[in-house]
Amino acid sequence: MKTLKITVEGGFHNADEMTVYAKVRTARDGSSYACLSPYQAHKVEAHFCGISDCQCGGASRGTWASPAGWVQDTMERWVQR
């Protein structure tokens, strides 16, 4: 199965670099996209901020890096460009 290597780091709590592999899928129009599973998204969120009542913004404040040719569409989804 093809995956997209995504690295995340930083954010309000200055989290260490972490790697997740987003599953690459094919849309109905034939284009490729990649997305994190709810479990992966939860893990990333917990990596940036594990404090339940914290107002820091968690993963949205982090630095996300994806391979060349891919653009982050939403927090959990990338599209090929």
Ligand SMILES: [Zn+2]
């Ligand atoms: Zn926080």
